[in-house]
Amino acid sequence: MSDVFEKCRSWKDYRIAKATGLYPYYRAIEESYGATEVQIEGRRIIMVGSNNYLGLSADPRVKEAAIKAVERYGTTCSGSRLLNGTLALHEELEQRLAKFLNREAAVVISTGFQTNLALSSILGRHDIVFADRQNHASLVDGIRLSFATERKFRHNDLEHLEQLLQQAAEKEPKAGKIIITDGVFSMEGDVCNLPRIVELAQKYGARVMTDDAHAMGVLGEKGRGTSEYFGLEKETDLVMGTFSKSFASLGGVLAGPSDVINYIRHKSRSVIFSASMTPASIASALKALEIIEAEPQRRARLLDIAEKMHNGFRAMGFDTGVSVTPVVPVHIGDQVKCFRFWKALHEAGVFANPVIPPAVEAGHALIRTSYMATHTDEQLDRVLDIFEQIGKKMDVIPQTRPSTYTPVQIARPGTMVRNNKASEKWAAASEGHNSHNGFTLDQLSRMSSREVAGRLFDAVETLTWRAANLQPEDIRKLGQMPMKLWEKRANIPGILLEKGANFFIRNGHEDRS
Amino acid sequence: MAAAAEMQNTDSKQPPLPSDVEVTPVRSSADRTAFIRLTYSIYEGDPNFVPHLEMERRDFMDPKKHPFFEFGEVEFFLARRAGKTVGRIAAVSNPRYNEFQGTNVGFFGLFECVNDAGVARALFEKAAEWLRAKGFTSVIGPMSYSTNGEVGLLIEGFNTPPAIMTTYNPSWYAALIEANGFTKAKDLYAWELSSSTPPPEKVARIAEKIRQREGVTVRPVNLKDFDAEVARVKTMYNSAWEKNWGFVPMTEGEFDHLARDLKQMVRPELALVAEVKGEPVGFALTIPDANEAIKAANGRLTTFGLPIGLAKLLLATRRIRRLRLVLLGTVEGYRRRGLDAILYLDTLNKARELGYEGGEISWTLEDNHLVNRAIESMGGKQSKRYRVYEKPL
Numbered sequence: 001m002s003d004v005f006e007k008c009r010s011w012k013d014y015r016i017a018k019a020t021g022l023y024p025y026y027r028a029i030e031e032s033y034g035a036t037e038v039q040i041e042g043r044r045i046i047m048v049g050s051n052n053y054l055g056l057s058a059d060p061r062v063k064e065a066a067i068k069a070v071e072r073y074g075t076t077c078s079g080s081r082l083l084n085g086t087l088a089l090h091e092e093l094e095q096r097l098a099k100f101l102n103r104e105a106a107v108v109i110s111t112g113f114q115t116n117l118a119l120s121s122i123l124g125r126h127d128i129v130f131a132d133r134q135n136h137a138s139l140v141d142g143i144r145l146s147f148a149t150e151r152k153f154r155h156n157d158l159e160h161l162e163q164l165l166q167q168a169a170e171k172e173p174k175a176g177k178i179i180i181t182d183g184v185f186s187m188e189g190d191v192c193n194l195p196r197i198v199e200l201a202q203k204y205g206a207r208v209m210t211d212d213a214h215a216m217g218v219l220g221e222k223g224r225g226t227s228e229y230f231g232l233e234k235e236t237d238l239v240m241g242t243f244s245k246s247f248a249s250l251g252g253v254l255a256g257p258s259d260v261i262n263y264i265r266h267k268s269r270s271v272i273f274s275a276s277m278t279p280a281s282i283a284s285a286l287k288a289l290e291i292i293e294a295e296p297q298r299r300a301r302l303l304d305i306a307e308k309m310h311n312g313f314r315a316m317g318f319d320t321g322v323s324v325t326p327v328v329p330v331h332i333g334d335q336v337k338c339f340r341f342w343k344a345l346h347e348a349g350v351f352a353n354p355v356i357p358p359a360v361e362a363g364h365a366l367i368r369t370s371y372m373a374t375h376t377d378e379q380l381d382r383v384l385d386i387f388e389q390i391g392k393k394m395d396v397i398p399q400t401r402p403s404t405y406t407p408v409q410i411a412r413p414g415t416m417v418r419n420n421k422a423s424e425k426w427a428a429a430s431e432g433h434n435s436h437n438g439f440t441l442d443q444l445s446r447m448s449s450r451e452v453a454g455r456l457f458d459a460v461e462t463l464t465w466r467a468a469n470l471q472p473e474d475i476r477k478l479g480q481m482p483m484k485l486w487e488k489r490a491n492i493p494g495i496l497l498e499k500g501a502n503f504f505i506r507n508g509h510e511d512r513s
Numbered sequence: 514m515a516a517a518a519e520m521q522n523t524d525s526k527q528p529p530l531p532s533d534v535e536v537t538p539v540r541s542s543a544d545r546t547a548f549i550r551l552t553y554s555i556y557e558g559d560p561n562f563v564p565h566l567e568m569e570r571r572d573f574m575d576p577k578k579h580p581f582f583e584f585g586e587v588e589f590f591l592a593r594r595a596g597k598t599v600g601r602i603a604a605v606s607n608p609r610y611n612e613f614q615g616t617n618v619g620f621f622g623l624f625e626c627v628n629d630a631g632v633a634r635a636l637f638e639k640a641a642e643w644l645r646a647k648g649f650t651s652v653i654g655p656m657s658y659s660t661n662g663e664v665g666l667l668i669e670g671f672n673t674p675p676a677i678m679t680t681y682n683p684s685w686y687a688a689l690i691e692a693n694g695f696t697k698a699k700d701l702y703a704w705e706l707s708s709s710t711p712p713p714e715k716v717a718r719i720a721e722k723i724r725q726r727e728g729v730t731v732r733p734v735n736l737k738d739f740d741a742e743v744a745r746v747k748t749m750y751n752s753a754w755e756k757n758w759g760f761v762p763m764t765e766g767e768f769d770h771l772a773r774d775l776k777q778m779v780r781p782e783l784a785l786v787a788e789v790k791g792e793p794v795g796f797a798l799t800i801p802d803a804n805e806a807i808k809a810a811n812g813r814l815t816t817f818g819l820p821i822g823l824a825k826l827l828l829a830t831r832r833i834r835r836l837r838l839v840l841l842g843t844v845e846g847y848r849r850r851g852l853d854a855i856l857y858l859d860t861l862n863k864a865r866e867l868g869y870e871g872g873e874i875s876w877t878l879e880d881n882h883l884v885n886r887a888i889e890s891m892g893g894k895q896s897k898r899y900r901v902y903e904k905p906l
Contacts, residue, residue, distance in 0.1 A: 465566070465569075468823065
């Protein structure tokens with residue numbers, strides 16, 4: 001009989017990360033200085049790993065609204081929206097959001113994650129959901145909770161989506177269909193191809209829903225998100241947003257036709273069996289909405305910052321991939337190197353997030369940075385400087401800056417850009433085409449001794465060939481090796497660590513399969 | 514384009530496409546090994562086949578190692594039947610060639626195939642597909658990867674092994690390629706010249722006369738000043754060959770790479786520079802035919818980790834009795850003035866002095882009558898014929 005807890009005890013990755021000092025998660029923030037800087041372990045560092053895009057969480061007006069709400073209604077609603085947990089404030093926020101988003105109705109739900117789970121109530125047994133493969137985990141779970149059939153299409157590959165729609169139209173013509181996609185993809189920062197999605201939806205009679213968690217307050221003239229940005233608000237049936245990003249609060253919203261929203265209010269378990277948003281959360285979201293509507297200059301500043309950072313990174317030789325938004329991913333490649341990079345950033349005074357498989361493809365580990373409209377230029381320049389130093393030290397970027405780079409296109413209102421052309425390195429990595437070097441102990445044990453000997457002899461052959469081809473300049477370089485090693489001595493433990501950790505991770509994964 | 518491809522597919526003259534053959538691009542290192550080692554099964558029992566050193570081929574296919582990849586692109590394909598490798602081909606995009614020649618052609622190269630026109634067709638179609646996608650309108654080859662590399666398919670002269678840096682192939686390849694709709698683009702000649710007899714007296718007399726009249730001095734290359742010599746030869750090479758069919762000037766990287774390879778083989782006495790008043794005006798490069806030694810290694814420097822191949826190679830190197838005249842050129846303004854005769858003559862005399870039996874002069878263009886006549890007058894006999902094929906895409 002196997003023990004349920006066995007998998008927890010035998011889980012290696014965490015122990016490897018802890019033992020090597022590269023564990024990057026659950027960092028406790030001790031102080032916040034206007035959200036752009038925080039104190040961790042007694043040190044003050046610049047925060048570029050938060051989704052507080054407009055910097056409103058530190059805005060005195062928002063704080064004051066929250067305090068007033070606590071004074072008036074207390075700290076919690078102590079119950080579900082359905083029963084005792086609805087305040088007049090909840091209804092006010094719903095009405096204001098419906099108006100802001102140009103929708104018939106809206107429902108606010110306790111967290112963004114639960115908001116997507118609430119979708120499961122409208123996805124019935126005979127419905128088919130078409131979902132982008134890089135959709136946020138909450139969408140994945142929301143769909144999984146439902147009884148509907150899920151068809152995933154390759155990220156932003158609308159030919160693939162059309163194939164799936166066509167198949168569905170042939171095989172299950174009576175099924176209800178809905179296409180669900182992130183508006184702005186949270187890890188790579190690109191925007192969905194909504195115009196084409198809408199076209200396909202109309203051709204095949206499907207509904208469209210966008211998850212605008214990272215788009216609301218950021219994209220579009222008025223900040224209403226992806227559908228406003230593309231001028232397709234009428235064609236997008238359902239819009240989802242969260243309050244934990246631009247809205248400086250906690251919670252989520254679904255907006256759309258009033259009968260759909262009403263159904264969700266009464267049928268979704270994540271709504272009716274969950275305590276409602278706290279008074280403080282509601283009040284701060286309301287105040288943030290007010291500011292979002294009144295101060296478009298914050299959005300403009302945010303996009304300016306995004307452009308500055310993208311181009312700053314690119315000029316140094318970093319790869320920021322397909323992103324056109326204030327989500328600025330920096331390609332590192334190897335996941336252990338990514339952790340080392342993150343740690344070096346942390347020590348130098350920058351808080352950013354390492355993103356590793358399975359959130360991205362193997363070999364495409366990246367450092368995700370995201371910015372606030374309230375970051376100062378000095379802070380941003382400091383972040384760029386630190387990235388450059390570490391990038392050079394870890395050989396992520398060349399020692400001298402490349403002579404040219406392709407400047408980024410930012411998703412400003414009216415431009416309709418969806419993504420930047422990915423570099424070949426980025427494209428290959430993000431599709432998972434990576435040469436996997438090395439082999440695992442397990443593979444080695446399965447090889448016949450002939451194969452092992454063959455590999456060994458091939459290695460000898462290679463060495464002999466290299467030795468036979470040594471040129472005077474190669475010999476000079478060999479002579480300089482000790483010097484180079486000495487210069488790079490600080491980096492050697494890191495490299496050994498990387499190789500060692502990779503070896504263990506590789507062999508750890510083999511056990512499970 | 515698609516319609517044209519459709520028509521080609523239904524062309525009744527073409528061999529049928531075998532259903533059990535799978536052609537895939539080379540992706541893994543195992544694929545690369547299969548690509549390189551395919552030659553062993555194709556040439557099994559062929560006494561004239563000289564296998565490349567496997568490592569040399571690996572470097573040749575490695576974008577990080579070979580200078581061609583600084584500007585060009587190559588996709589390698591493998592044909593497999595029931596898991597067994599039965600053919601290979603490289604599709605080559607050489608933008609410098611098209612730029613210099615004003616054409617829009619892609620190349621194929623490194624072609625090897627079992628004697629089965631269907632497999633060949635599957636390979637050619639895959640390569641054509643890749644080249645078409647790049648926007649090329651026709652394909653020429655074999656060419657690995659440019660006219661400065663290994664060129665042409667051997668169609669005459671199968672009875673002797675190939676000289677160093679020339680190609681060799683089974684006699685049936687011509688039929689395979691022609692069955693797939695390729696036609697002749699250009700023939701190249703290789704010449705055999707014996708150094709057991711002294712050069713014809715008439716030629717010697719004329720050469721001496723010109724030497725006096727023009728004030729030509731011929732000196733061996735100075736290996737101690739290798740870089741400067743390479744630079745001099747490079748300028749001459751790029752201007753001497755400029756008007757030739759298919760010529761593309763070599764890039765710095767390509768020339769340095771070639772010079773580095775040659776430096777290991779070259780004997781300075783046989784690398785001659787002709788000068789007039791201290792200005793270099795022509796050069797002739799003859800190298801020992803290292804293929805005799807490479808053949809002894811049979812593709813690998815080591816066996817079971819022991820440097821057996823390397824030892825054989827080094828031993829055989831000392832016994833090389835043949836030469837290959839690789840390059841002979843004169844700068845503009847010194848053509849048709851007999852400078853080449855002087856270089857031929859001095860090379861031949863030097864070869865006799867060093868005790869070589871003879872060697873190959875290759876390659877020359879079939880319609881470069883001036884050069885071909887000069888070689889004939891020295892007593893050269895045409896020994897091999899290579900063909901470059903072409904086909905619209």
